[in-house]
Amino acid sequence: MTDILPSSPAASVTSTTRRYRFATEVVTVDSSDDPHNAASVPIYQTATFKQKGATATGEYDYSRSGNPTRTHVENHLAKIMSAERALVVTSGMGALDVITRLVKTGEEIIAGDDLYGGTNRLLSFLAKSQNVKTHHIDTTKSDSILPYLSDKTRLVLLESPTNPLIKISDIPTISKYVHDRCPNALVVVDNTMMSPYLQRPLELGADISYHSGTKYLSGHHDLMAGVIGAKKASVGDELYYVINATGCGLSPFDSWLLLRGVKTLAVRMDKQQASCIRIADYLEAQGFKVHFPGLRSHPQYDLHASMASGPGAVLSFETGDTGISERIVEGTKLWSISVSFGCVNSLISMPCRMSHASIPAHIRAERSLPEDLIRLCVGIEDADDLLEDLEQALNIAGALPTPSK
Numbered sequence: 001m002t003d004i005l006p007s008s009p010a011a012s013v014t015s016t017t018r019r020y021r022f023a024t025e026v027v028t029v030d031s032s033d034d035p036h037n038a039a040s041v042p043i044y045q046t047a048t049f050k051q052k053g054a055t056a057t058g059e060y061d062y063s064r065s066g067n068p069t070r071t072h073v074e075n076h077l078a079k080i081m082s083a084e085r086a087l088v089v090t091s092g093m094g095a096l097d098v099i100t101r102l103v104k105t106g107e108e109i110i111a112g113d114d115l116y117g118g119t120n121r122l123l124s125f126l127a128k129s130q131n132v133k134t135h136h137i138d139t140t141k142s143d144s145i146l147p148y149l150s151d152k153t154r155l156v157l158l159e160s161p162t163n164p165l166i167k168i169s170d171i172p173t174i175s176k177y178v179h180d181r182c183p184n185a186l187v188v189v190d191n192t193m194m195s196p197y198l199q200r201p202l203e204l205g206a207d208i209s210y211h212s213g214t215k216y217l218s219g220h221h222d223l224m225a226g227v228i229g230a231k232k233a234s235v236g237d238e239l240y241y242v243i244n245a246t247g248c249g250l251s252p253f254d255s256w257l258l259l260r261g262v263k264t265l266a267v268r269m270d271k272q273q274a275s276c277i278r279i280a281d282y283l284e285a286q287g288f289k290v291h292f293p294g295l296r297s298h299p300q301y302d303l304h305a306s307m308a309s310g311p312g313a314v315l316s317f318e319t320g321d322t323g324i325s326e327r328i329v330e331g332t333k334l335w336s337i338s339v340s341f342g343c344v345n346s347l348i349s350m351p352c353r354m355s356h357a358s359i360p361a362h363i364r365a366e367r368s369l370p371e372d373l374i375r376l377c378v379g380i381e382d383a384d385d386l387l388e389d390l391e392q393a394l395n396i397a398g399a400l401p402t403p404s405k
């Protein structure tokens, strides 16, 4: 990277003041630099900034390069992600696009074999367009990564839990393997499903953590955003360069919405998670195969608990029959049939027909992604209403052995 970096917003400020617990830090936004002491960070809805002279640029010259509202949300997110620098872009896929631009032709990526369909699509695109090969492996078995680590490895991409099978990867062990054997490789964790409230991959050994900010961080499905956190400032600077060069930084208004949404992350997640635990218990008691790391039956229950402070609010379950699954999904009234998750409203979906439909059917089969899988994303509604609605849909679909009244 030979260019001189353009006028850049201040990188994340490391606070020397007392650090509080997460729920306090997430709602406490530093706006002490506001000239009018605004309690809510203002929206700097401007494309460009006036200069005092031809060579006298201030901190900002143009909003593609930096904007004060974006800087505020980036600094706030860096704090809650334990990142040296955080950056916000126009979507979660945009975040992964920025990260994968660090990979050069001929280099390789190692990724899981259960991962979000859009991620799979971008990795397939890179293979065709840039000759960047991705090895898809079972990252739930840490040792399975070892044969693929080489001097070509540039990124190791993990989801934990995975979307949609809720599998867990051992982030500390895999990070150690990668750093010991491939000093130039970066461990990247898609932490969308957990949010920084429940899991902070940079504290577990990862180099980059990213999120679809469309989900829990904003929480209301009223914006698209991607968030990247870098453990080292130098990596953050490289990513910032790409964002400015390609022009995918988040707009001032969406930055403001994201900052507003993230303040309630802890309360939303506490409520959503508590309801999801009840729903997982209920479904398991009905005899369904339920994928959720809050259940003792999850094969990596202990591993997940060692890395995260909770199981989250997304689960998937199998019915054994795609027709039954369709009838369940279509029989709910309160749960919206919708892709995405992390919203205050509850959603139900069939990943193979919806969020993961872009993965060709034969690859879904090779990777043992069940066609009948239903994914539930639990919102903040009353849990009894959610359970009653689900139960009536299970009854209509004929999915319960003895239909309940």
Ligand SMILES: Cc1ncc(COP(=O)(O)O)c(C=O)c1O
Pocket (backbone or CB within 6 Å): 091, 092, 093, 094, 116, 118, 159, 163, 190, 192, 193, 211, 212, 213, 214, 224, 225, 226, 340
């Ligand atoms: C785990 C995961 N990562 C990344 C993305 C991409 O995020 P976005 O839709 O904001 O581009 C999604 C969903 O879209 C996702 O489920």
Ligand SMILES: N[C@@H](CCSC[C@H](N)C(=O)O)C(=O)O
Pocket (backbone or CB within 6 Å): 116, 118, 163, 338, 339, 340, 341, 354, 355, 356, 358
């Ligand atoms: N048509 C979209 C589908 C988005 S899926 C959104 C989310 N990640 C989920 O898992 O539900 C596409 O093809 O990208």
